[in-house]
Amino acid sequence: MSRVIRIAVLMLVDAVLINIALYSALLLRFDGHIPSNFIEGQMILAPIFTMVFLLAFFAFGLYNRLWEYASIGELTSVFTSVTIAMGINSVVFMYISSPGGYLLPRSVMIIFWVLTIFLIGGSRLSWRLFRDYAFRYRNSQNGSNGRNVLIYGAGDAGSIICKELKNTSGDSNLIGFIDDDPTKKNYKLLGYPVIGDRTNINDIVRDYQVAEIILAMPSQDGKTIREIVEVCQQTAATVKILPGMYDLIEGNVTINEIREVKIEDLLGRDPVKVDLEAICDYIQDKVVLITGAGGSIGSELCRQVIQFNPRKIILLDHCENNVYEIELELQREYIDCSSLDVLVPVVKDVRDWNAVKNVFQTYSPEVIFHAAAHKHVYLMEQNPEEAIKNNVMGTYHVAKAAELFKSEKFVLVSTDKAVNPTSVMGASKRVAEMLIQHMDKHSKTSFVAVRFGNVLGSRGSVVPLFKKQIAEGGPVTVTDEKMIRYFMTIPESVQLIIQAGAMAKGGEIFVLDMGDPVKIIDLAKTMIKLSGFEPYKDIEIVITGKRPGEKLYEELLSAEEGVNATFHKRIFVAKPNGLNTRLIEDTMKSFDNCIHPQSLEETRCFLQAFLPSFQIIEENKEQKPTSIKTIDNSQDKQELTI
Template sequence: MSINRKFNKRIYGGDNLMGLSDLRYLPRWIILSIDILFITFSIYFSCYLIEKLSYGSNPVFPHGNMMVVMIIVISVMFMFLFRTYAGIIRHSTFIDLFKLFLATFSTTALVAVISFSYYLVKGERLIYMSVPFLVIFCTASFMLMFLLRLFVKEFFHFIRQIRRSTLRKRILVLGITEQSVAMARAVIDNPNLPYHVVGFLTQRHDSNRASLLGKPIYTKEKIEQNSKQDLILDGVLLLQELMSKEEMNYWVTLFLEKDLQVFKAPSLQKLKENDYEPTIKKLQIEDLLNRKPIKIENEEVRMRHFGKTILITGGAGSIGSEIVRQVALFNPELIVVLDQAETPLYEIEMEMRKTFPMLSFKFVLADISNRHRIEPLFRKYQFSMVYHAAAYKHVPLIEENPHEAILVNILGTKNLATLASRHKVNRFVMVSTDKAVKPTNVMGASKRTAELFVQALQKTGNNSTKFITTRFGNVLGSNGSVIPHFKKQIENGGPVTITHADITRYFMTIPEACDLVLQAGTMGKGGEIFVFDMGKPVKIVDLAERMIKLSGLEPHVDIKIIYTGLRPGEKLYEELLSDDAATMPTHHEKILISKDPTMGYQNIDSHCNKIVKAALRREKMEVVQILKDIVPEFKSNNSVYEVLDK
């Protein structure tokens, strides 16, 4: 937006209060005019000094004001040549200062050459006592123009600081490293950011009497011993990439106890690139739950996908769509994205065609339980890899509609896996869940049955496909997950609803989950169930309280927390390994192989056929009873199907 448009908007938009800091820069003609005035003043000032030194015996310019005009013209010429007027004064740098010096020195040198040449030709002086005059003129003009720029720069900085201190959030920058100082300087120099840096924060004790950028350095003890009101602070800005998860949790806990808002800074480059779109954001709960991500072996994964034809089922869902994005980075020949949800499938199609216009995609609207719809795809495309992420996953809905889970999670998986084996697909990677471990609900039991089927198919005599299963916990930000649900409740003023005070869950990010899927697809030999070391489980009530505090509100005061009771099929604690499962390490310390009990192919195939027939008849109790026969450890919890366990 131009200056005139911005001023007109302020004047005619009803706000007639226009601060000096709103002026982005002085017009170039004003700068040039002021510089010419300084040049003129320097000429007459130099004449005055020379005449005083020589007691007025001779005029400095024997030919009158002709030399004054000539010096001004030469000065303007070099100002245009070196563009000394073109920079934004309040952002002046050493380069601008150097250009100013070159213009002044060049003017002085050319005037000296002209004066000396005139003396040689005519035998007359153009300037009396020319050397002292030129030295004084050069020094005076350079200093005046330099001081102008210094004054304007400091003046704008002063006005901006006053405005920030009254209208903007007062924040500390965490850390005194070079990156922290550079970030603080970028915030200070950006007038569009609604933050005023009042100091730095460190754990060190040898810096409390020092200062950075003219700002004091606070110690951790000062934060601990004083209240938010005593410190006159609103929040703290931290650089997430400089801290471990443990350090971040420590500091954030301290800040939240002091009712300080926590902000996370982007990279320095992003902050500078987005001058008009501030990118500093409030810290989100995902930032605290996130761990150091798995580092996948990019070269090996790339070779597994480069130039290949890939099928991704459930490709419009949270996990499936991220797999699509990551696989596309490895330049496959074709990606076939399959899903039964029309609108999400259309959205991922628009995204992929825009992001990867040179890649070939095929977007298929289909139901994996319909074998006649799926089989032609395998015949036509001869897939090298299949990523199977299609599934029904919402526990309460599946508990009410168990037959639907059977048709998608079991029959759909059976269709895909059987076709993959028949058409000799190299690898089949299935996305499973920690709810398949000692399941207490239909969803988890249906996924465990799907695991048993693909493991059994792996061992059949004529199979050459490597069937690989990945099992992980809750995914941050996935459709229907707890964190987006809590965010909506907090935005609406509460209450936040939690099923039980003691409920805990494991969490991972969507990219992290998909890294695991890609890594497993590469390292698997066939028949494995890969599980991820997800660290410590998180108590959901602690999660909710932290989310409320990160929003700048007080739990149980501004936002109520209500316990609604466990939902059908829900359990307090999730597990990644069953009690009788052993684990084997892999070459990646965060990935293990679970050695769960398996079942013979004829047995599991017979069970699957039987349960599918019951599902087609919509016989809920019969469906769940067969599930319990297939998965003996399946014990219903808080569900109508508990009667079957008796």
């Protein structure tokens, strides 16, 4: 049916209903026996009243709505438009009627108003009721072919999913809701019962043959979600989840948005929120340099920074493919053809001072995010001198250029492995922190570092490794049953980095409150279950033993550092330690003369000068890992870092 014909039909139906309401009002007023003079009055007023009502309905958009999806909002519009039209009609009625003889009794107008609301509103609602009935009838006819669905959460989000399921002609048969609020049990939401809570979910899934459970609790914290997922995974049903509260508020939730549960949904804390206004102030219309721009952190920095309208973004990376891919993505997703000069791809190595100096001389970056680094613990134990060249000397080169060319801010991307380091990688990042803290004391550039834990999904991290191992049928390798780590998502870590730049006064080491740590073996079990398998039954978990440089427990602060709060409730500042000024300045002079460690022994001496208690642990090739089930580390070179 075309739009014009649809509107014409609706207007015709409304005109008939208005006249029925007026005539019914007279019948009710006179108990079915209407005097002839009032019938004549009705015939005079009916065309005027009808015209006023139809114009009011047009003004309030009643003919531009899809009434098969009618809700409280649409019925409110009906009430408002009928009431205003009745007010106008009452004025017309009083004006036309003679002082002594009204065309209609005045009480009829009140009855007329009530009946019009009832008939017009009822006609609209009937479309919705008919559609819902048709949907349920179709599901009852096709019920044997559809999958039974249970919604966990009988709140706002649950009602939205319920409506979406009703509005979608898919193969889903909604059984009802489960909710942990005892006051909701045995009540109905949109006609579907709240059957029970998590304590009897196994029985519900079995009795109702539920194939899919949808978690509709976008405001719950990760710890609660993790507990609920663990309960649901004990059933035979597939577990899916609704996106976060932000998507719900923005109205972006549809059936297509419901997805499989991801590891980031199970983090034991709320996501980090940033001060967008403060970020805008120091990035907007500035030249921003991002080193390591093609890496996991660097590429996400590019994606987020570009949204704050910088004048230019310099994409620096030593790998040409990385630079090419991130530039292509940013051009495609974030900027138009007229703004292509915003991106400056640069293939350079931070270990090359002349190359770094040339970049600063050419583009004069005002804000620097230094994400270029070697990060894999195990590889840096095997190649320790490379960790010093890239993570320490490379940081010095970029920081030195920032000071020389008077940049405003320099933000170093650091790691929790820099705290009481037991690995070469962690020790090299701690020395890099010391360097920029020293440089901040004598520079107009604000030098700061941002320290956070493991990043979910970054290259070489544990989550992609576990996914690959599960896809290959196992085994999943875990270094130690007691090993725990703090986790955050890539977007969260980058938001912290950018926020730290906005908060920087100079010399700070910013630390994120990362919530509860996660046991790696529990993470492995959860990922196996999320993939539809049973740990130790379908997929084995193998304990390989802790390798050189790895710690069982990561720390965010050393005992000497302590912590100060900031205005951001999730970000803290480590109190600065005493720095060995002479050692740092001698090291900087050595780097200026291209002198740096060239061997394992020279690297050991270099790091111990800064961190006297640090030891490089050489791998014992003869030692086998102690575990529940063991494999040789030499056959498992894929497990790069946790």
